[in-house]
Amino acid sequence: MLLYIHVPFCRTRCRYCAFHSVSLGRNVEAARTESFRNYVDTLLMELALWGDRFGGAPVSSVFFGGGTPSLLPPKIVSLLLDRVAKIFRLAPAAEITLEANPESLRNRMQIHEFLKAGVNRLSIGLQSLDEEYLRLLGRPHKAQDSLRAVQAARDAGAANINVDLIWGLPGQGVRHWLNTLKEAARMKPDHISAYGLTLEEGTPLERDCAEGLLTLPVERDQSVMFMEGAALLESLGYLHYEISNFARMGFQCRHNTGYWEGEDYLGLGPSATSTMQGRRWTNPPDQGAWATAVNARNLDADSELLTPELRVLELIMLRLRTARGMRVKAYKELTGRDFLRDHRRLVHALHENGLIRIRDGYLRLTRSGMLVSNSILGNLFERTEAQLLPQSDANPAVAALQAIPPAPEDGR
Numbered sequence: 001m002l003l004y005i006h007v008p009f010c011r012t013r014c015r016y017c018a019f020h021s022v023s024l025g026r027n028v029e030a031a032r033t034e035s036f037r038n039y040v041d042t043l044l045m046e047l048a049l050w051g052d053r054f055g056g057a058p059v060s061s062v063f064f065g066g067g068t069p070s071l072l073p074p075k076i077v078s079l080l081l082d083r084v085a086k087i088f089r090l091a092p093a094a095e096i097t098l099e100a101n102p103e104s105l106r107n108r109m110q111i112h113e114f115l116k117a118g119v120n121r122l123s124i125g126l127q128s129l130d131e132e133y134l135r136l137l138g139r140p141h142k143a144q145d146s147l148r149a150v151q152a153a154r155d156a157g158a159a160n161i162n163v164d165l166i167w168g169l170p171g172q173g174v175r176h177w178l179n180t181l182k183e184a185a186r187m188k189p190d191h192i193s194a195y196g197l198t199l200e201e202g203t204p205l206e207r208d209c210a211e212g213l214l215t216l217p218v219e220r221d222q223s224v225m226f227m228e229g230a231a232l233l234e235s236l237g238y239l240h241y242e243i244s245n246f247a248r249m250g251f252q253c254r255h256n257t258g259y260w261e262g263e264d265y266l267g268l269g270p271s272a273t274s275t276m277q278g279r280r281w282t283n284p285p286d287q288g289a290w291a292t293a294v295n296a297r298n299l300d301a302d303s304e305l306l307t308p309e310l311r312v313l314e315l316i317m318l319r320l321r322t323a324r325g326m327r328v329k330a331y332k333e334l335t336g337r338d339f340l341r342d343h344r345r346l347v348h349a350l351h352e353n354g355l356i357r358i359r360d361g362y363l364r365l366t367r368s369g370m371l372v373s374n375s376i377l378g379n380l381f382e383r384t385e386a387q388l389l390p391q392s393d394a395n396p397a398v399a400a401l402q403a404i405p406p407a408p409e410d411g412r
Helices: 034-054 074-087 108-117 131-137 143-156 174-185 204-210 219-235 254-260 287-296 308-319 328-335 344-352 367-371 373-388 396-403
Strands: 002-007 058-066 089-100 121-127 161-167 191-196 239-242 245-247 265-268 273-276 279-282 356-359 362-365
Touching (some): 002 254, 034 287, 058 074, 058 254, 074 089, 074 108, 121 131, 121 143, 143 161, 161 174, 161 219, 174 191, 174 219, 191 219, 219 367, 239 254, 308 373, 344 356, 344 373, 367 373
Parallel strands (some): 002 058, 002 265, 121 161, 161 191
Antiparallel strands (some): 191 245, 239 245, 265 273, 273 279, 356 362
């Protein structure tokens, strides 16, 4: 089982972000706020609640996502991990990730305390190394903070560091993106998450683009950013193991890999999603509503049953994000049908155009296929629905896409 803990607090809200978060202000210490104290109390209650249901379940990964989890005092992280270990069976070699903003990691002693608490993987949200773009994105740090944070983490003993970057920013050119990757690689992170910018409806950045104040790079340039960026990172020793993720050998994110491979995951905190024992539910995003639900012990009262039809759609969507791809027999195990026979014409066309490869029982997207993955998945969903569902049924493909939350390291 994977465990995700959502920490909703941020210094300020980034202009592109649609994740649930609470802005505290630049100079406010989270631990001194009533909202934070209530959050920790409710989180401990939620842990105890799920302990009654799933106590003793093995946990292979813990991911503190946000928000800005590095605003948590290290002693609180230690308390939470200690409680997790008592309620569940936390694996001795469990991967424990803490997301962080660069400006919060300049203190080497603080980072050391996080590591001492049990954190063994840091995910640092750089997003850009250009001052102009950092201001455009509404990030609370400066480019120099990023360099200092990664170095401070290494000096403190961090042995597994990820950095997040975003490409396809308004006005960004191919050369700028490739230079950003080179500069990031010089920091020698163990893992790089590189995400194309998504304009989330209602965010300030989306409104600026809709009003013509900002312009995204043309589609061709974005395609080149993805293709040449991936090739560059591979030339620098990073494995391209998922559409947006690159790692040195042995440093693939185990939490996200488990998520893409369909492991059960339990989400704690406001807005966190869980998929356990064939059912899915999402906690209320409002902290007060979440606390009320925890006290009433009915967080999963509106849980959704994952039907075989939904599970096969998720199988296709999640596995094809990865370089390993989808095990073809897994489709038959869920449906009793032959994937290659159901999708013969589409598979042939995709293969002829160099967008997929089939080898050793796995179907995977090529890098060119990854570039147009949304279109490929849309076609596969449509054809899978036609094979498995009566025409009168509602469109579960859309529901499946909307219901599955992004993996934690997803450009926040």
